[in-house]
């Protein structure tokens with residue numbers, strides 16, 4: 001199938017066929033895992049051309065690799081982007097993007113609820129290189145717009161956020177960023193390319209921790225950045241040198257995972273929606289955070305910019321942390337573990353996972369109750385997840 005044809009197709013078709021049209025070895029129908037570190041040329045002229053980037057081909061796997069290339073092209077097709085480049089982890093994607101695009105004296109605007117590692121880059125590492133960072137109250141769109149208007153070289157957004165599932169109006173904020181000439185970057189890890197397309201909402205770059213929904217099985221780490229080709233090229237050239245390259249064996253697992261991305265995410269959307277509704281009317285549950293709930297503060301914007309509300313649900317229990325411990329330890333069908341986006345339900349309190357480095361006061365300021373539980377809903381049968389939660393919530 002040619003590239004122009006596949007770009008018009010649905011996400012399921014793009015997930016299966018994207019990026020894989022050209023590579024075939026001895027008629028293999030699946031992308032070969034090319035572990036070779038280096039690539040040889042009998043003809044020195046061709047070697048010189050490939051080395052100079054004037055002919056297709058590969059020289060050395062830190063820079064490019066055929067299997068890794070297929071993963072990148074699949075993601076480019078899924079995000080309908082001009083270009084894509086990949087990384088060893090999601091944090092490598094984020095830190096390479098920031099360090100490749102920024103220089104001393106520049107200013108970043110972002111939100112207080114970014115992923116924990118991202119937030120550390122903003123608070124600890126970027127300032128060390130003379131880059132100013134202003135982190136705004138996540139749901140105060142007016143405050144974010146005035147911070148942007150004060151001057152902004154890079155606007156960094158994430159929606160829905162971790163762990164309280166706050167929703168940002170990506171179209172409105174991208175427009176504000178573009179108006180002052182800022183590059184607009186969106187972490188789309190929670191939403192996935194099935195539920196949300198930041199590039200269509202006005203962002204320049206969209207990035208993912210591929211470790212989560214893209215891989216989908218908690219057995220591979222990776223990261224990817226897709227978007228404007230001039231920016232992706234600058235990030236790729238930085239990554240070539242700092243070496244945070246995705247391994248070919250990891251690219252293979254990501255390619256395989258993505259083929260079922262639409263199936264998994266549609267099921268996770270449904271399961272999370274069902275579980276959120278169930279918890280909402282449960283006498284033993286305090287608050288439920290899920291943008292798919294009609295009375296959720298982010299619902300209207302989420303309904304406008306997302307085609308599904310995602311597989312993440314957070315909720316709080318009445319009482320103290322002992323109740324959280326008791327509930328978690330009684331669950332049969334959930335891994336009590338960090339991370340998210342896997343086929344199996346994963347659950348944990350942010351107080352000891354994503355936001356462990358914060359004080360209880362800091363977490364309260366971000367609206368994270370001490371009894372909050374974050375759940376990445378898997379693809380199990382909803383009635384079994386609900387039954388399991390019910391027995392764990394009962395005395």
Ligand SMILES: *Cc1c(COP(=O)(O)O)cnc(C)c1O
Nearest residue numbers: 089090091092115189209211222
């Ligand atoms: C996990 C995660 C990251 C970091 O990804 P790693 O693959 O763990 O490095 C970044 N952003 C979000 C939203 C995440 O959930």
